[in-house]
Amino acid sequence: MEATTTHMPLGGALDVLNRRRKDQVVVSTMTTIAPWRERDVTERDLRCVGFMGGASTFGLGVALARPDVPVWVLDGDGSLAMQLGSLLTIADAAPRRFLHVVFHNGVYDTSGSQPVLSEGRMSFTGLAEGAGYAKAVRFEDVESFDAAFDELLEVDGPVLVELMTEPVRRDYQKPPVPTEQTAARSRRTGRPCVTRWRRPPRASRRRAPPAGSPCAA
Amino acid sequence: MAEATKQAQPIPAEMLYDALKAAGVTDVVAVPDTHVRSLIALMRSRDDMRFIQAATEDEAITLAAGLIVGGRTPLVQIQHAGLYACVNHLRGVAIEGQFPMLFMIGLLNRDPDRAPRDHFDSMVRHAEPLLDVFDVPHYLLDGPDDVGMIEVAMREAQERRGPVAVLIGEQTS
Numbered sequence: 001m002e003a004t005t006t007h008m009p010l011g012g013a014l015d016v017l018n019r020r021r022k023d024q025v026v027v028s029t030m031t032t033i034a035p036w037r038e039r040d041v042t043e044r045d046l047r048c049v050g051f052m053g054g055a056s057t058f059g060l061g062v063a064l065a066r067p068d069v070p071v072w073v074l075d076g077d078g079s080l081a082m083q084l085g086s087l088l089t090i091a092d093a094a095p096r097r098f099l100h101v102v103f104h105n106g107v108y109d110t111s112g113s114q115p116v117l118s119e120g121r122m123s124f125t126g127l128a129e130g131a132g133y134a135k136a137v138r139f140e141d142v143e144s145f146d147a148a149f150d151e152l153l154e155v156d157g158p159v160l161v162e163l164m165t166e167p168v169r170r171d172y173q174k175p176p177v178p179t180e181q182t183a184a185r186s187r188r189t190g191r192p193c194v195t196r197w198r199r200p201p202r203a204s205r206r207r208a209p210p211a212g213s214p215c216a217a
Numbered sequence: 218m219a220e221a222t223k224q225a226q227p228i229p230a231e232m233l234y235d236a237l238k239a240a241g242v243t244d245v246v247a248v249p250d251t252h253v254r255s256l257i258a259l260m261r262s263r264d265d266m267r268f269i270q271a272a273t274e275d276e277a278i279t280l281a282a283g284l285i286v287g288g289r290t291p292l293v294q295i296q297h298a299g300l301y302a303c304v305n306h307l308r309g310v311a312i313e314g315q316f317p318m319l320f321m322i323g324l325l326n327r328d329p330d331r332a333p334r335d336h337f338d339s340m341v342r343h344a345e346p347l348l349d350v351f352d353v354p355h356y357l358l359d360g361p362d363d364v365g366m367i368e369v370a371m372r373e374a375q376e377r378r379g380p381v382a383v384l385i386g387e388q389t390s
Contacts, residue, residue: 046286050309054279057271058310061283061291064244064269085272089280093269 005120005140007166010103011035012142016149017072017101024099025062028074029055031109031168036074044069053083056090056100063095070097070153077116078108080124090158091132098157100128104138105167113167128160138162225329226360227390230255234263236364237292240371242266242319244284246277247294252323255389257294274303282316290371294321297344304347311380312351319371320353320382329387333357348382355382 059073128136139145271277281291374381
């Protein structure tokens with residue numbers, strides 16, 4: 001299956017979503033946070049960091065509290081893998097205006113591109129269908145996603161869209177180890193301390209999380 | 218932080234239900250629990266508080282946080298084993314996110330003659346100390362006389378903008 005799968009750029013997929021963005025609450029997490037913030041951020045953008053896998057049920061809570069407001073969750077494959085049971089929780093609650101977008105790039109981008117388990121054999125679409133989502137669709141290119149998206153928004157949810165995307169952080173550098181450890185290692189090996197972590201571009205850090213967001217701290 | 222001074226008594230589910238309603242709970246996000254199964258059965262049969270079942274305690278916490286963002290007042294109902302399972306979400310969502318979140322935690326298999334901290338079973342014994350580690354206020358409900366603490370706990374959660382727990386000491390009737 002993997003040999004025939006193609007992957008779309010993350011930015012192109014986000015542009016499709018951003019062009020249709022109106023009054024939806026958008027919950028983003030991990031890899032998608034920075035590039036999504038470079039688009040049209042509103043007070044209805046909520047970001048989840050520090051509890052991987054929680055974005056989808058956080059969005060579910062908003063959707064159940066405010067059934068009049070559509071909710072989009074921009075989830076990751078590694079994140080969802082940490083809370084696969086959330087597919088059952090969401091399917092059981094059956095929020096009607098709930099779009100669960102899973103960016104499936106096959107790796108844990110932010111932790112150094114380790115592979116997601118069972119990559120190439122596993123399908124989030126299959127898992128969502130099995131869990132009881134109203135609809136689940138996979139796309140491998142921006143054009144087909146763009147062409148089908150308006151129709152998907154008309155479907156009573158929950159709907160899961162699995163987007164096969166390219167990894168975005170192949171040049172990721174690990175965060176610095178604590179100073180004491182770095183110094184001890186340097187003394188032990190005789191090599192200089194060289195760990196430096198490049199912060200993301202300033203444009204991607206321009207807004208603080210909104211009040212009430214679990215990411216505010 | 219009440220300690221057991223007398224034998225714990227079962228609390229009728231109906232009494233707990235009424236106390237939760239009086240405290241303003243609008244939604245109950247629950248993971249199945251033997252200890253309060255009579256309460257769960259009652260909540261599932263009524264529609265004046267919405268009952269939402271979650272697959273895991275992690276999900277229950279994030280779901281409740283989303284409900285709060287949307288203006289609701291949820292209860293997170295879990296068991297002591299579930300508390301141990303969801304420590305990072307308790308920290309990262311409920312505490313760091315400053316969500317006024319009321320937890321109801323069932324102390325399954327607790328000996329009604331012993332204070333939970335003195336219990337032979339580590340599952341029971343570590344629940345209160347774990348909450349202390351994270352500075353989560355908690356109240357032990359050891360019988361019908363303690364049910365009024367639910368409203369106190371809810372008020373405290375809202376005032377401190379963080380989690381507060383009530384512990385159910387004996388299986389509900």
